[in-house]
Amino acid sequence: MENIIVITGASSGIGQATAKLFAQKSWQVIATMRNTEHQSELKKYDNIKLLTLDVTNNASIVKAKERILEQYDHIDVLFNNAGFAINGLFESTTNLQVHAQFETNVFGLMSVTRIFLPVFRSQHNGLIINTSSMGGRITFPLLSLYHASKFAVEGFSESLSFELSSQNIRVKLIEPGSTITDFSGRSMEIVDGNDLYDYRDFMMRYRQSRKNYLNSPRSSAEDVAKQVFLAATDNSPKMRYVIGNDAISYIKFRTANGADESIQQIKKQFNIK
Template sequence: MKTILITGASSGIGRAAALYFQEQGWNVIATMRSPEKETELGRLDRVLVSRLDVVREETIQEALSQGIARFGTIDVLLNNAGYAAFGAFEGASEEQIHRQFDVNVFGVFRMTQAILPHFRANQEGTIINVSSIGGRVAFPLLTLYHASKWALEGFSESLYYELAGLKIRVKVVEPGNVHTDFTGRSLDLIRSDSLEAYKDYTETVLQKQVESFQANGSSPELIARTIYRAASDGTDQFRYLAGEDAEFVMNMRRERTDAEFMSWIAGSFR
């Protein structure tokens, strides 16, 4: 029986993945910052709910130790914890900039370094990083988020080669829009009230983003099924697009020049 450790399992994609893997007969280590608030997952068979904050090293080691003690091993690490900072870059505080990277990038680094000795000892393992099509294309007013996801893509692709000889697979799942709490816990609004130059554009883009998420977004459950395929297909495939809108946008990117594609993106937010 396989075991997966999932970060950010309290909601959205992480929670959907925890439920789906459990339904498929896997052992699940569902980690989150506030496990005391979780009332459902912990009652399921083969699910261990553990405290883990990807910016706190001590919680990472404790969650890994608890998971291995409970299930004997970990076969797959799903780096899912993350969020998006939205707003004009000029208005971003140094704290917001650092936190975006601390969670979305350095959190993945910490988790990966922590699990690798275990995977090397087992002579196998799979690391799945939840990225985004936003790691390959960009949209307005998401500068920090895109920078973090582009960093994650480069890290993952290089790591893919680095670990191949150790029989450790690295994979990236790239959702498009997802029906999650985009305007709540998953979004950090950059407040730039004093920057009048961006006010109207920010309001327009945010409204367009919300409309797009509502009209074109995939369910977290669909993304979870793509993650399961990445974890269980036994191949060395690296990238997995998740969602029809993700496929559409990436096809547009491949078929158009930079100028054509960027003009299309700009026009979508007018």
């Protein structure tokens, strides 16, 4: 019986790299995204099926699930990967932006999970892998909405794992650090807070310090995909898969020294008074 994985947000970055890797490992991949029209890369694989799925639209999720079940009699793994980040001063954000951040990263992930859970229950097995981030365990400046959404994913996933264990369904978390993808491009929305002059000193210090951070080594999307594959196949009770030296270092420091020391470390790194 072939192994089948459903991936959301597969149009680029981690989602696309994961789809390719699983296809190369002879899995049947259902790669979903909001728009499949311009997706040429994944069409090269015979064992990748492209489907339209918008995680913020329940009707779209239900339709995608129905189309999958018309062709396949089971699903082994659901990889909730769709997401984006809003970057900027919280005071400059709008309610629309706040809601959009959570609609995709949290409520969309929850909706996909809820709609696909009956499939796993009927099978009496399955695995849900959620893309979190080191930003679900530690925080950086100007990403308050993104961190809030990823902290929510962490709490949701961990608590959900208790009830789903009764159905022989597992939940795992992928926690990448800084990754070489288009995350800072089309997957990140920049909020312009230039009109808030009181933040000028803070922003100047942050921007100068951020250059050093951006020049530090980063993981590739393929590095993350390898850990997704490990999570899907290692049959272990391990829940969190931390990827990248930066993520490992930051999370290890916070675990060993506590939240207060970790916050002071970040403030020092970004020259924040």
